Amino acid sequence: MAQDIIVTAADLEYMVGAMFIAAGLPAPWAQREAEVLIWADLRGVGSHGVLRVPSYIAGMKHGMRRGDADIRTIFEKGALAIIEADRGPGLHAMRLTMDKAIALSQTHAIGWVALRNATHTGPMGFYVRQAADQGLIGIAMSASRPLMAYHGTRTAAAGTAPLAIGVPRLGGKALVLDMANAAITIGNLAQARMSGKPLPKDVALDARGRMTTDPTRAVTPMPVAGPKGAGLALMIECLASLMAGSPLLTTAFDEPALRNQHLQNGACIALDPTLFLGPDVMAGEVDRLARGIKAEPMAEGFDEILMPGERGDREAAHRREHGIPLPAKLWSELVSYALRLGVQPAQTRNA
The missing domain is CATH 1.10.1530.10 (Malate/L-lactate/L-sulpholactate dehydrogenase, four-helix barrel)
Structure with a gap:
C-alpha cells in the first residue's frame, strides 16, 4: 500500500x-x-x-x-429566520446560518435559523464552535435525501442527520459533541473504499439490502443504536426540513427520481447562557463538570477519560x-x- x-x-x-x-x-x-x-x-x-x-x-x-447562488434571508420574525441557499455551497451557507443565529441571539438571547436547499453542509462541529467561541451555546443539525436505512427497512429511508452541540468552557475551550445518526457515515464509506479495509459488522447494507463488510459493495448505512438513531434522524428531518417548508424525505418518496438528487437543509441555534447565569458562570460550571467526570475511577482498558471534542482539539494542535x-x-x-x-x-x- x-x-x-x-x-x-x-x-x-x-x-x-x-x-x-x-x-x-x-x-x-x-x-x-x-x-x-x-x-x-x-x-x-x-x-x-x-x-x-x-x-x-x-x-x-x-x-x-x-x-x-442567490443566498438570502427569506423569513425573519423575532428570534427565528430562514435562509434560502439556492443550491449554493453548503459549508459557506451553513456558516452564514450560524452567523445569523448568533446575531439574533444578541437581541433575543436565542437565535434559531433554518437553512434550506443547500448542498453538502459538512462537519456540524465547526458551526457550533462559531457560537462557543463567542461564549454561546451552539446547536447545529443537517437533513438530507434518503441515505440511511430506517430501523426495519432494507433501503435508504432517512438521512444520516448529523447533530452537534457546543458548550463553552473557560479559557476558550468547549465541549463539542459532533455525531451522525448513522453507524457509519457516507464519508467513512468512501474512506473505506479508498483504503480497502473491511467495514465493521452490522453498519451497512449492500444494494440488495443485505448486511456487508465489503466497502465496495456497501451502499446504505445503518442507523446507530437501531431505533434510537433512526428516530432522532426522523426528528431532525422535522426540525431542519419540515419547519423550513422544504421536505426532503417525503418528496423523495413521492418522486423516486429525486432520491439521488443531492440537497440538504440545516438548522443552527445559538443561545446566550448569561440569560440564566452571569458571565463565565456557565463556562465555569462546565469545567467543574468535566473535572468531576475525569476524576471518576477509570474502566479497565482506559488510560484517560476524554470529554467530547477533546481528542479532536489535541489532534488539531498536533497536525x-x-x-x-x-x-x-x-x-x-x-x-x-x-x-x-x-x-x-x-x-x-x-x-
Whole structure:
C-alpha cells in the first residue's frame, strides 16, 4: 500500500481555496469552504475534509452546486429566520446560518435559523464552535435525501442527520459533541473504499439490502443504536426540513427520481447562557463538570477519560505543527483535479 503524504494545513487550505475559485466559486466563498474542510482534516475527521473536494467540484461542473447562488434571508420574525441557499455551497451557507443565529441571539438571547436547499453542509462541529467561541451555546443539525436505512427497512429511508452541540468552557475551550445518526457515515464509506479495509459488522447494507463488510459493495448505512438513531434522524428531518417548508424525505418518496438528487437543509441555534447565569458562570460550571467526570475511577482498558471534542482539539494542535496526513490515493486525485483547473499543487513530504 502506498505511503501517506504530509501537507501543511496552510498550504492545503490555499490549494483547495484556489481550486474552488478556479471551479467557479467567488473568492470569499471559496476561502470559507476551504477553512471548514481543513478544520475537519486537522481534527482527524477525514470523512468531512478534503476527501469531499472532487465531489464538490463535480457538483459545480454539473450545475448541482452553484457558484452564482442567490443566498438570502427569506423569513425573519423575532428570534427565528430562514435562509434560502439556492443550491449554493453548503459549508459557506451553513456558516452564514450560524452567523445569523448568533446575531439574533444578541437581541433575543436565542437565535434559531433554518437553512434550506443547500448542498453538502459538512462537519456540524465547526458551526457550533462559531457560537462557543463567542461564549454561546451552539446547536447545529443537517437533513438530507434518503441515505440511511430506517430501523426495519432494507433501503435508504432517512438521512444520516448529523447533530452537534457546543458548550463553552473557560479559557476558550468547549465541549463539542459532533455525531451522525448513522453507524457509519457516507464519508467513512468512501474512506473505506479508498483504503480497502473491511467495514465493521452490522453498519451497512449492500444494494440488495443485505448486511456487508465489503466497502465496495456497501451502499446504505445503518442507523446507530437501531431505533434510537433512526428516530432522532426522523426528528431532525422535522426540525431542519419540515419547519423550513422544504421536505426532503417525503418528496423523495413521492418522486423516486429525486432520491439521488443531492440537497440538504440545516438548522443552527445559538443561545446566550448569561440569560440564566452571569458571565463565565456557565463556562465555569462546565469545567467543574468535566473535572468531576475525569476524576471518576477509570474502566479497565482506559488510560484517560476524554470529554467530547477533546481528542479532536489535541489532534488539531498536533497536525498544525506536524502537518496533515492524507492517503496517497486521495492526494493523487486532488493533484489531478488541481492540474486540470490550472492550480499548482501544494508541496508535500512522505509520512
